[in-house]
Amino acid sequence: MSISTEPNVARTRALIRNPGRTCRLFVALGVMALLCWTGAPAAIAAAQGWRIDETHTWVGFKIDAVGFPTTRGHFTHYSGRILIDFERPAKSFTSFTVDSGSVDVGSQSFTDFVKGPALLDAEKFPTLAFTSTQVEKLDARTARVTGNLTMLGVTKPITLTVNVDTDPSAKGSAKERVVAFQATAKIARSDFGMLFGIPLIEDTLEITVKTRALTDE
Amino acid sequence: MNESAAAWPFALRILHWVSAALVLGTLGFGVYMVQLVHDTAQRFDLTQTHKSIGVTVLALTVARLCVRMFTNAPKPEPAAPLLLIAAKAAHIALYALLFVMPLSGWLMATTTPVRVPTVIFGLFQLPYPLAPDLSAYRLAHAIHVVAAISLAALIALHIAAALMHALLWRDRTLMRMWRGY
Numbered sequence: 476m477s478i479s480t481e482p483n484v485a486r487t488r489a490l491i492r493n494p495g496r497t498c499r500l501f502v503a504l505g506v507m508a509l510l511c512w513t514g515a516p517a518a519i520a521a522a523q524g525w526r527i528d529e530t531h532t533w534v535g536f537k538i539d540a541v542g543f544p545t546t547r548g549h550f551t552h553y554s555g556r557i558l559i560d561f562e563r564p565a566k567s568f569t570s571f572t573v574d575s576g577s578v579d580v581g582s583q584s585f586t587d588f589v590k591g592p593a594l595l596d597a598e599k600f601p602t603l604a605f606t607s608t609q610v611e612k613l614d615a616r617t618a619r620v621t622g623n624l625t626m627l628g629v630t631k632p633i634t635l636t637v638n639v640d641t642d643p644s645a646k647g648s649a650k651e652r653v654v655a656f657q658a659t660a661k662i663a664r665s666d667f668g669m670l671f672g673i674p675l676i677e678d679t680l681e682i683t684v685k686t687r688a689l690t691d692e
Numbered sequence: 693m694n695e696s697a698a699a700w701p702f703a704l705r706i707l708h709w710v711s712a713a714l715v716l717g718t719l720g721f722g723v724y725m726v727q728l729v730h731d732t733a734q735r736f737d738l739t740q741t742h743k744s745i746g747v748t749v750l751a752l753t754v755a756r757l758c759v760r761m762f763t764n765a766p767k768p769e770p771a772a773p774l775l776l777i778a779a780k781a782a783h784i785a786l787y788a789l790l791f792v793m794p795l796s797g798w799l800m801a802t803t804t805p806v807r808v809p810t811v812i813f814g815l816f817q818l819p820y821p822l823a824p825d826l827s828a829y830r831l832a833h834a835i836h837v838v839a840a841i842s843l844a845a846l847i848a849l850h851i852a853a854a855l856m857h858a859l860l861w862r863d864r865t866l867m868r869m870w871r872g873y
Contacts, residue, residue: 543806546732581733584740588808672806674826 528653528687534573535683538664540676548589552577569620570606593671600627608632616640620658626667635660635682658684699872701763707756708869711749715790718745719844736808743801744813750794753787769863782849789843796839799832 535549552574576597580586590597607622618637623630640655664680665673700708725738768776801810802820810818822828857865 540806544730544732544735581731582737585733585736588736593807675804675806 525688525690528689531655531685531687533683533685535685537681537683538677538679540672542675546580546676548578548580548586550574550577551579565610568607569622571604573603575601575603594669596627605633624662624667626664627669629667631662631666633660633662653687653689655687656685658682699766699868701759702872703759704756704763705869705872707752707759711752711756711790714745714749714752715793715843716847718742718749719840719847721745722840739808740811741813743797743810743818746794746797747810747812747818749790750798753790753794757787766868769857769861769865771861779853782846782853786843786846786850789839789846792835792839793843796832796836800829800836803828803832805829 533549534553535547538546540546550573554572575595576590578586578589578595578597580589589595592599595603602625604625605622607620609621611619611621613619613636616639618639620635620637621632622635624633635658637656637658640657660682662680662682663678664670665678669680721738721742725735725742729735729738768779771779798810798818799822801808801818802822803825805824805826807820807824810820812818854866854869857863858867
């Protein structure tokens, strides 16, 4: 199904609040990709609520190193807020926070180290936060979301590339629409004061968010 | 050592065989974790164990030398003078490498930019006396690798010599380290 044939999306303006303790957040990034649907046919209520499919959400990161394997990890607790305007993508907005103490890198001792003062310093900086400042449609399946990331108490602009799949293999229920997103960004962690291990551990940190957004037809 | 003893003291024999097991174990362990483990978390945990064993070997080697200083060693079994010199040199080299290996590993852990606390068997943290320094780390790493290869070669020689004593020359050298007489 091509994007341009998707109904139900134009003129949609939705505000989703996910203040819950668990998996809600990064749909925001993915949903930004919905903004590339601005050319879709109209026929929908002015506002439509989207929610994250928690069973298909993953918020992770990857970092390469010299003489040490590539480290992959993910976060388990986050929350987010989304405002979507399909007609005027620039008016769209998302913000989210991640519980830095919810990081998981595969073993308890390694996770404890990553949470510690050398890296995430979760005790001193319990959250990572992102607030979008700009959304651009690149093509029918891609959007670029610029925003401010706050990590270790330092706020810097980052850019995410968001791929959208409007026809994911696993459908929701008959009354639901499902859209899958994958948002990625490469950031220089040294910009945020995270200097541990440089240059043996690379400065570039790759963030990936995979999620699905659901909405009732 | 003033006079030769009839046999190796029990404490030395115990220290020898425990060290042998730990050294062989941690040599293999080190190669395994660096060459074959590609999961970061697993590598992280294995490195902690590797470092814990290395520090244990260092402590045992210090203990062995102390025991050697205060006890008498048995005279070597009769052999050609050159062989005795070679054996002495190999033993000194083994002792030297048993210091170089853990100390170069400690230097690596201290000077690496990837400075992870070394917690010995989860009990106490190893002090890091030096600041991170990439060139010092690379030097320590090179020493650690060369020393590991040298130690493996010397251990092979040591085992071969012990087997020669036991099987070819049929003297008491190996038995004295095993049973003490």
